[in-house]
Amino acid sequence: MFVRPALTARDRPCQCIGMRSATISARKMLGRKSVVVLPVHYPRELFTAMDVHTVELWGPPGPPRGPDAGRIQAYACAVVRNALAFLAAGGADAVDAALFPHTCDSIQGLATLAPDFGGWGKPALRYLHPKGGDGPAARAFVRAELVHLAGRLGELTGRPLEVPRLAAAIELHARIDRLRGALLSRRACLGMGDRALYRLLRRGEFLEPEDHLAELADAALGLGEERMQHGVPLMVSGYVPEPMTLFDVLASAGAFVVADDYAAVGRRVPPASLANDGDPIDTLAAKAFAMPPCPTRGGDQDARMEYLEFLYRRSGAAGLIVHVQKFCDPELFDVPAIRRRFARIGAPLLYLEGEMESSLSGRVITRLEAFVEMVDAGRKSP
Amino acid sequence: MIARRVRYEIVSRALGPMLMSMEGWRRRLQGRARGRPEGPFGPPLESTRKLKELTTLHYLAGRCADGAVPVAWVTSGFPVEMLRPLGFHTVYPENHGAICSVKRMVPGLSEAAEREGYSRDLCGYARADLGCVATGTTPVGRLPRPDLLCCCTNICQTVLYWYRALAAHFRVPLVVIDTPFVYGEARPHLLAYVSDQLRELTETAERVAGFKVDRAALAETMRLAREGTRLWGECLRAGRARPSPWTGFDSFFHLAPIVSMRGTRECNAYYHMLRDELNERIARGTGGIADERVRLLWDNLPIWFHLRDLSTVLARNGFNIVCTTYTNAWAEAGPMIDPADPEGSAARAYVHVLLNRDLPYRLSVLKQLCREYGAAGAIFHSDRSCKPYSIGQVDLKGRLASEEGVKGLLLEADHADPRAWSEAQAYNRLHAFMELFA
Numbered sequence: 063m064f065v066r067p068a069l070t071a072r073d074r075p076c077q078c079i080g081m082r083s084a085t086i087s088a089r090k091m092l093g094r095k096s097v098v099v100l101p102v103h104y105p106r107e108l109f110t111a112m113d114v115h116t117v118e119l120w121g122p123p124g125p126p127r128g129p130d131a132g133r134i135q136a137y138a139c140a141v142v143r144n145a146l147a148f149l150a151a152g153g154a155d156a157v158d159a160a161l162f163p164h165t166c167d168s169i170q171g172l173a174t175l176a177p178d179f180g181g182w183g184k185p186a187l188r189y190l191h192p193k194g195g196d197g198p199a200a201r202a203f204v205r206a207e208l209v210h211l212a213g214r215l216g217e218l219t220g221r222p223l224e225v226p227r228l229a230a231a232i233e234l235h236a237r238i239d240r241l242r243g244a245l246l247s248r249r250a251c252l253g254m255g256d257r258a259l260y261r262l263l264r265r266g267e268f269l270e271p272e273d274h275l276a277e278l279a280d281a282a283l284g285l286g287e288e289r290m291q292h293g294v295p296l297m298v299s300g301y302v303p304e305p306m307t308l309f310d311v312l313a314s315a316g317a318f319v320v321a322d323d324y325a326a327v328g329r330r331v332p333p334a335s336l337a338n339d340g341d342p343i344d345t346l347a348a349k350a351f352a353m354p355p356c357p358t359r360g361g362d363q364d365a366r367m368e369y370l371e372f373l374y375r376r377s378g379a380a381g382l383i384v385h386v387q388k389f390c391d392p393e394l395f396d397v398p399a400i401r402r403r404f405a406r407i408g409a410p411l412l413y414l415e416g417e418m419e420s421s422l423s424g425r426v427i428t429r430l431e432a433f434v435e436m437v438d439a440g441r442k443s444p
Numbered sequence: 445m446i447a448r449r450v451r452y453e454i455v456s457r458a459l460g461p462m463l464m465s466m467e468g469w470r471r472r473l474q475g476r477a478r479g480r481p482e483g484p485f486g487p488p489l490e491s492t493r494k495l496k497e498l499t500t501l502h503y504l505a506g507r508c509a510d511g512a513v514p515v516a517w518v519t520s521g522f523p524v525e526m527l528r529p530l531g532f533h534t535v536y537p538e539n540h541g542a543i544c545s546v547k548r549m550v551p552g553l554s555e556a557a558e559r560e561g562y563s564r565d566l567c568g569y570a571r572a573d574l575g576c577v578a579t580g581t582t583p584v585g586r587l588p589r590p591d592l593l594c595c596c597t598n599i600c601q602t603v604l605y606w607y608r609a610l611a612a613h614f615r616v617p618l619v620v621i622d623t624p625f626v627y628g629e630a631r632p633h634l635l636a637y638v639s640d641q642l643r644e645l646t647e648t649a650e651r652v653a654g655f656k657v658d659r660a661a662l663a664e665t666m667r668l669a670r671e672g673t674r675l676w677g678e679c680l681r682a683g684r685a686r687p688s689p690w691t692g693f694d695s696f697f698h699l700a701p702i703v704s705m706r707g708t709r710e711c712n713a714y715y716h717m718l719r720d721e722l723n724e725r726i727a728r729g730t731g732g733i734a735d736e737r738v739r740l741l742w743d744n745l746p747i748w749f750h751l752r753d754l755s756t757v758l759a760r761n762g763f764n765i766v767c768t769t770y771t772n773a774w775a776e777a778g779p780m781i782d783p784a785d786p787e788g789s790a791a792r793a794y795v796h797v798l799l800n801r802d803l804p805y806r807l808s809v810l811k812q813l814c815r816e817y818g819a820a821g822a823i824f825h826s827d828r829s830c831k832p833y834s835i836g837q838v839d840l841k842g843r844l845a846s847e848e849g850v851k852g853l854l855l856e857a858d859h860a861d862p863r864a865w866s867e868a869q870a871y872n873r874l875h876a877f878m879e880l881f882a
Contacts, residue, residue: 132838133838133839134835134838135826135828135834135835135837135838135856137565137828137831137834138831138834138835142835164624164625166601167600167601167602167831167832167835168831168835170601170625170832171831171832171835171836172835173625173627174625174627174802174803174804174836175803175835175836175839178802178803178804179803179836179839179843180839188625188627190624190625190634192622192624192637193597193601193604193620193622194620194621194622194641195620197641197644198640198644199637199640199641199643199644200622200637200641202633202636202637202640203624203633203634203636203637203640206633206636206637207633210631210633357605357608360604360608360620360622361608362608362611362612362618363608363609363611363612364612367612388565389565389831391566391567391601391602391605391831392601392605394562394563394565394566394605395562395566395570395602395605395606395608395609396605396608396609397561397562397563398560398561398562398609399609399612401561402561415563
């Protein structure tokens with residue numbers, strides 16, 4: 063039986079990994095399969111349908127540890143360097159396979175480096191999502207990739223994909239998505255602090271979907287009609303909210319996150335529910351094209367800027383924090399366009415660059431505090 | 445439109461060639477007056493003059509291409525054959541970035557891009573190009589405005605993000621040919637995906653050009669492209685001779701036509717000429733460097749801004765780069781092109797390029813090149829600007845040493861931006877590496 067860790071646990075990196083390990087161990091005891099998943103986008107429904115537990119690997123934060131840390135140059139992003147060091151050090155040995163979605167050149171490189179040259183000796187699964195448009199070729203390709211991945215999961219579990227189970231998994235994840243979407247879009251009406259909210263949302267990276275759903279449903283009970291957050295409302299955009307102490311700093315400076323565009327969080331919540339009445343594979347393929355814009359999937363840059371402005375205005379945010387990982391090409395190439403767009407609408411913007419640190423530096427804390435102060439002053443001035 | 449077209453045709457067919465031949469005469473006269481250059485190199489390749497003419501003419505014609513003919517900005521790995529029968533003038537921002545780097549203009553252009561908000565950690569070619577777009581500064585006079593942007597992810601995904609930014613700037617259609625990474629062999633649905641995209645590309649390109657593609661002309665372009673890559677491969681294989689009639693650094697420059705003029709008669713005529721000259725040098729025993737003692741392989745892009753100095757240091761010590769994985773990449777997939785099946789065969793060829801394949805494949809190419817060219821050592825340019833090429837090099841270097849006995853050096857630099865180059869540190873490492881062969 064799965065034991066849900068207490069929400070009050072501090073999520074420092076090692077403890078966060080501990081929670082993930084505990085979840086995997088619980089699965090193992092039941093004789094079920096687990097897969098470690100690299101960022102960002104993948105069809106989780108397929109894994110649920112095949113009764114395969116997924117545990118995401120975002121780093122982990124902190125400096126890369128172990129002798130394999132130097133196998134990737136320091137000018138590749140910390141997410142990839144840390145992941146190689148972690149996998150090679152046996153950090154994910156408890157799982158049965160690893161999934162490498164084709165997020166960027168660096169994860170693509172890791173997807174051959176670790177399995178082929180050492181660092182990952184178990185099955186390596188890949189999920190190649192299209193990077194171009196959303197035309198018929200791309201849609202047919204997603205469908206074929208899903209079928210292929212289902213086949214690989216079938217080899218792992220020893221049983222084929224059952225269509226009714228996939229339909230049920232899609233429905234289960236749709237409920238999760240709806241709740242995640244509600245918590246994020248009605249953030250101001252939720253009494254929970256940012257740190258607790260993000261801890262809850264990020265527990266979806268490793269919890270069983272049913273357990274995550276139950277936690278989300280509990281939290282959603284706290285959504286009211288009245289505004290419960292009264293600080294400086296900010297929007298965040300970036301790759302992954304690490305270190306999570308970012309939210310503590312914002313809270314102590316009197317701000318809260320009212321809109322989210324993190325690749326790890328908000329960009330994985332579809333804006334609208336999808337019909338689930340046809341072929342479940344088609345539904346899943348359609349979902350890939352219905353997600354919020356994310357540069358890791360390509361797509362039109364203007365469309366992304368429109369979306370970000372929409373998110374900003376809808377949420378009533380008073381400023382934007384762009385929080386990217388150093389050396390992260392997909393995010394970095396969009397930064398000038400974000401700057402231009404938000405300058406045009408007169409929105410204050412703070413640019414932060416991280417390297418999956420375990421804690422924020424004093425300099426970054428000061429910048430965050432000064433930014434919140436400036437945004438607050440701007441709101442109060444006529 | 446008609447006046448512009450006439451001007452474009454006059455510049456590209458009459459005025460340009462005339463200016464080039466006048467410039468050729470001037471250089472020849474200067475060359476006679478100066479005599480043969482001294483130094484650690486062999487006599488310069490005669491074909492280099494023609495290469496300069498071709499490149500200059502291409503950029504000269506480009507100055508008046510917009511409004512005259514459809515203009516496409518294309519990535520180096522893009523299946524440009526699809527555009528040729530539609531009369532596109534093609535501009536290669538990567539090739540332009542290399543010229544900017546050789547001319548030492550990248551820091552200025554990059555700073556302009558950085559002022560726009562682009563990070564210094566991004567690809568040097570992209571920064572140079574975006575800086576050029578922002579300022580209009582270019583060493584080639586002027587780049588024509590694109591009507592279509594074409595990028596293919598077979599060399600990296602950086603081009604996708606870069607071209608998205610260009611599309612937002614120029615407000616023109618962007619065609620992405622997404623070539624999913626190949627582990628082992630490409631699966632059928634992957635090839636079908638790429639060939640379907642090529643058909644979608646044709647529709648978009650036809651809309652921009654304003655007319656339908658002539659399938660016979662497309663087949664002929666494919667035939668020329670296959671022939672061009674074959675000729676380029678023959679030029680590269682001349683490096684197997686001892687001494688090698690040229691250096692790998694020469695081949696970086698002579699790569700330009702197969703990248704930017706692939707599928708044209710001019711390109712093939714050029715490589716006929718270069719191949720014949722290389723074969724003559726082999727027959728005469730003329731080497732790319734005066735005294736070739738150690739033969740090396742180069743992995744990754746060149747360090748454009750420092751190529752001359754680096755090649756001089758190596759040549760002075762009797763080291764010759766006889767093969768490179770980078771230039772080889774434009775010769776390896778050509779035989780897959782089939783004029784009878786343009787989309788299907790282009791999908792196969794463009795998916796199976798070096799940078800779109802897994803590390804075991806890259807290791808096999810390294811081993812094969814070292815064996816065939818007799819390379820005793822390898823310089824791995826760890827390129828800050830090119831993550832897909834650089835990730836895995838630490839392991840590749842180790843495996844090449846342990847499995848083939850080929851000594852390796854990891855040399856950290858950048859293909860375009862000299863600000864990422866630490867000369868003292870690099871030469872320390874290079875000299876220590878050369879001592880291994882003493």
